[in-house]
Amino acid sequence: MTDSESAPLLASEEAQDATTPPSVLNDFVSRLLNEPLSALSKLLLALCLFLLLLSSVFIGLFAGTEQRLSEVPSETTVTEFLTTTKLVTSTRTIVSTTTMVVEPTPAPLPLIKTCTTPECVILAADVLGSMNMTADPCEDFYEFANGGWVAKNPLPPGKSRYTTFDQVTQANGRLIRGIFQRSYVPPSSSAETQALVKLKHFFSSCLDDSVLDEVGSEPLRAVVRKIRTLFPIPSMTPPKLHRQLPISDSTYEHDLTAVLAYLHSLDLSILFSLDIEGDIGVDPNFMTLWFSQSPLGLPSKEYYNDAEVLVAYTSVIRDLLYDQDQEAEEARAWPFPWPWPSDPPPENRTARADRLSPQIVAFERNLSQFGADMDMLLVDPLATYNPQPLENLTRYMTYMDFPGYASSFAPRHFPENVIVTYPPYVRDLLLLIEETDPEVIQAYLVTQAALQLSPYLGPNTFPWKVVNEFNQLLHGIKRGTPIDREEWCLARVEESLGFLTGHFFVQEAFSGSSRAKATDLIKDIVGAFNSALPGLKWMDKSSAAAAAEKASALRIKVGYPVASPNVENTVSLLRYYSKVRVEPRDFFGNILSARVSTQIKKWNTLGKQRDRNVWEMVPAEVNAYYEPPANEIVFPAGILQPPFFKEDWPLYVSYGAIGAVAAHELTHAFDSAGRLYNQDGKLESWWSNSTSEHFDLRKECLANQYSRYTVDDGKGHQERVNGNLTSGENIGDSGLIHSWRAWKSHINATTDFLLPGLEDFTREQLFFISFARIWATRSSPSADVLQVRTDPHSPAIYRVHGTLSNIPTLLKRSTAQPIPSLTRGTGVYSGEAVHLALPL
Structure with missing residues (x-):
């Protein structure tokens, strides 16, 4: 038996020192290389090389981590930006040492905070104040969303109808009246001063009772x-x-x-x-x-x-x-x-x-x-x-x-x-x-x-x-009830010199990035509309392609015109209204002068090409429209105000409110009348016969649904809504689904910041509450009868109930707070899920 065979497998350091003289590393390596290796030795050698490589990697990671820790101060303030222009700040304390390595961990999910800025508190209070939490949203969603508003807003003296639109109009009017009351410093020769003087004289001529x-x-x-x-x-x-x-x-x-x-x-x-x-x-x-x-x-x-x-x-x-x-x-x-x-x-x-x-x-x-x-x-x-x-x-x-x-x-x-x-x-x-x-x-x-x-x-x-x-x-107003003369006179100024007042209005109420953000929102909805077209089973591919072309060709006008006239330029505005004579003591004459000027402008267009820059609404007007021959949708700055829009609101509020208005006007391009105009505004049948037949079936179904709705005439009788007269507007209202889809396409649709006091509601629920709120209305029975006889728009309650009852798949019950599915007939709803026109 050789010496090597009698040696222990794992010898102690003492035994090695007693029996073997020290050997240099070179001699050891030389012998190791010259001696043949057994299979076990080869395995052990490979294992050692792997462990050596792994150790090198961990040493490198340790060095990098320690370097980063050494660069972080002991206390750091981190600013967390929300999905809008509002932000919330919080302070975190981070303690670092040189004896501890922090291994990488998965990034935590974003913390969704409640916005507590004054703007958010005001918005939340407005939403909460408009609601009636005691109402069952599955029975009467309009009352659930607007009962508080209706209770707090009795009919003003001299009015038979008062709506959210009127409320915004009054707010816009107060702002304009405030502008009229200011004294301007510029010399009398300046266009700005001339414009203001013209407006003041028109307004004062209407208010001066002694002269009248x-x-x-x-x-x-x-x-x-x-x-x-x-x-x-x-x-x-x-x-x-x-x-x-x-x-x-x-x-x-x-x-x-x-x-x-x-x-x-x-x-x-x-x-x-x-x-x-x-x-x-x-x-x-x-x-x-x-x-x-x-x-x-x-x-x-x-x-x-x-x-x-x-x-x-x-x-x-x-x-x-x-x-x-x-x-x-x-x-x-x-x-x-x-x-x-x-x-x-x-x-x-x-x-x-x-x-x-x-x-x-x-x-x-x-x-x-x-x-x-x-x-x-x-x-x-x-x-x-x-x-x-x-x-x-x-x-x-x-x-x-x-x-x-x-x-x-x-x-x-x-x-x-x-x-x-x-x-x-x-x-x-x-x-x-x-x-x-x-x-x-x-x-x-x-x-x-x-x-x-x-x-x-x-x-x-x-x-x-x-x-x-x-x-x-x-209108069912008590005889002799006085009117708000200031409000009435301001409306006459808007009718006669509306683009001139718009110059001052947009400076105060529509500055910053409002125009750009509102335009982006509307474009999002047009995009969602086009994305939905291929999924319409009743519309063939050629008609869907033509519809997409028309939607893409839509001209979108937001805020105010910059030509014919240019609202930003007072010289242009004074030239535009040069034929309107304004005297401080002749209101009747001022009105007639403005009317004659309107007729001159109208007849001057005869035989000419359309001026595509012309607006039919003035900047402070609380409304919007679709113009079929021009294939354009127009949104004045007047409607781009709370509760319809504010640039720093959470998106679920904006898309539920002004998004519903934008989707309504977009859908008008494809309603019972709008669908008969092609993308160039020409009257022609550009849908296939099959698609047109399917559309007519859905339109008839919708007309029958709304014709079953009634209003009380105050004399013990019910007056029916005219489903044929209102069909175009009802189809327009159903465009809400496109605003929903546009909002859901945003990455922050489920992470947008919450509002104080409304944390128990989901964002989806608040989207539909925001939609219902824009139709809050107080009216007299006589005004309701007048509306169903003459107005192509359905009464406000049916603009909510009728619209939501036709998109039941989007509205589901929540365990936190019930929002109606609206699929069961209750006497208020038709009980039908009408898949109508382009929206669904």
């Missing part, structure tokens, strides 16, 4: 004198002596032409209405003449069958005619006695008013029956597009010289063609005029002008009181 009382009814009587001069009828004489001229009489024709041209120049649409809009069947951007039926003294034809209203209306017509005949009666009594012995005794104004007022109402009632129903005029662009040569129209207008009429407005661009919205009205109007006594026609023109212009007189004048009391009856 001093002026009295004279401005209206001047208009009436002009009417009677242009269309003279021997008045105050027995009926048998009235001239009965045939319709072909040239004098009669000239008279009616002149008086209608005068009235229409004041923007008083009487007997018929003319507008300038694109030729949607040929070239939507070529501005052409449109002929339509005129508005009436009563809101809709249904009121001419209401005995109570008709009696009151006849009384108003009588009083206005009696008042305007006073001057004529006084003129006859001076300077010579009247009548001459050979003449019959004159008819006094009382007898004349009593005789003519029922004839005037009967004439207007016939006009109402000749016109098309509102659901056709507002919903069916194919039926209202009837182009024809101008000669076809004038063939039925033998009672006037229509070419002469048109040339008085547009001498440089005389129309060759005209689009008639409802051809039967043209024929029926001719027959009615032919069989009507000219005196009745003159009296009708006088009383219609008085109805429309009396509100611009002082509130102590007789015509103002007569018309105001009648409007209070129609």
Whole structure:
């Protein structure tokens, strides 16, 4: 047995020192390399090399960690940014030592904090204050979201309806009134000062009661004198002596032409209405003449069958005619006695008013029956597009010289063609005029002008009181209730000089990044709409592709115009309103000047290409719109205010509120009327027949659903919603789903910061609460009846219930706080899940 074999496998250091002399490392390595290695030795060697490599890696990691720890101070303040411009700060203490290695750990999930800034507290308080937590959201979600608001907002004096939109309008108005009250330092020659002075004078002319009382009814009587001069009828004489001229009489024709041209120049649409809009069947951007039926003294034809209203209306017509005949009666009594012995005794104004007022109402009632129903005029662009040569129209207008009429407005661009919205009205109007006594026609023109212009007189004048009391009856307002004169006057300034007030409004209420953020939100919703198109089973691929092209081609206008006019430039604005004469002591004259200016601008577009920069709404207006011929959606700065929008709000609030408005306007491009216009605004059938048939089925289903909703008339009866009239707006409301999808596409849809006091609600629930809140409304039964008869929008409660009942898959119960699925019929909901149009 060799020495090596007798040696222990693991020898102690003492034994090694006693038996083996020390050996240098080189000798050891040399022997190791020269000696053959056994299999076990090779395995052990490989293991040692692996352990050596692993040790090197850990040594490197230790050195790097220690270096980083040495660079961190003992106390560090960390700022955590939220998903909006608001931020929350917190302080953390980090202790580091050199004897301890901190190994890497997975990053913790983000901590979602409740925002406690003043802005967040205000928003949360507003949401909580609007809700009624005692209501069951599964039974009445509108009450759950808005019951608190309704309880705290009784109808203001003089109003029959008060909505969230009105609330924002009042807030915008207070801001503008504050601007009017400021004194400007710049010299009087500056455009900024000139603009402010013009606005102040217009506003003060409306508010100055002493001047209005001093002026009295004279401005209206001047208009009436002009009417009677242009269309003279021997008045105050027995009926048998009235001239009965045939319709072909040239004098009669000239008279009616002149008086209608005068009235229409004041923007008083009487007997018929003319507008300038694109030729949607040929070239939507070529501005052409449109002929339509005129508005009436009563809101809709249904009121001419209401005995109570008709009696009151006849009384108003009588009083206005009696008042305007006073001057004529006084003129006859001076300077010579009247009548001459050979003449019959004159008819006094009382007898004349009593005789003519029922004839005037009967004439207007016939006009109402000749016109098309509102659901056709507002919903069916194919039926209202009837182009024809101008000669076809004038063939039925033998009672006037229509070419002469048109040339008085547009001498440089005389129309060759005209689009008639409802051809039967043209024929029926001719027959009615032919069989009507000219005196009745003159009296009708006088009383219609008085109805429309009396509100611009002082509130102590007789015509103002007569018309105001009648409007209070129609709207269910207590007789004699005063109106908020400042608010009313500010609305008149907005109507007449709205882009000028917009200059100052946007500086105060729409600065910073508001415009950019609102635009991004709207573009998100358009993107979500396009993303949903391929999933529509009822729409074929070619129609879906065309719909995507139209949505992508939409022009999005946000805030205010920067051309025609440029709201940012006061020189441009003063030039735009240069023809509006404003005097500090002549409110009635200021109104007429603004109306004439509006007509001049309108007629100046005839025969020209559409100005794509023009806005139909002014910057401070609380509204939005879709314009089919221009294929554009427009959102004034006025609606981009709380509770609709604020740039630093959590996204679930913004997308639920202003997002619903944006999705509504977008969906209008594809509703029952909008879908008939292509991406260039031209009227054509660009969907396949199959897709159109599927759409019509869904539209009919939706119309039937809303036609089952009713409002109480306050007299023990229910008035039904007109599902056909409201179909376009109902489809628009259903576009809410696109705002939902756009919001859910954001990475912070589930991590956006919470609001204090609302932590028990999910973000999804708050999205729908935000949607419902924008429709909060207080109204009288009379106002509700007026709405369902004349308004293409459904009552507010059904804009919430009807919309949500059609998207049940998105609304699920939560264990924390119930939000309705709205899938069970309760008498409020239809109980139907209607997959309608493009939204679903």
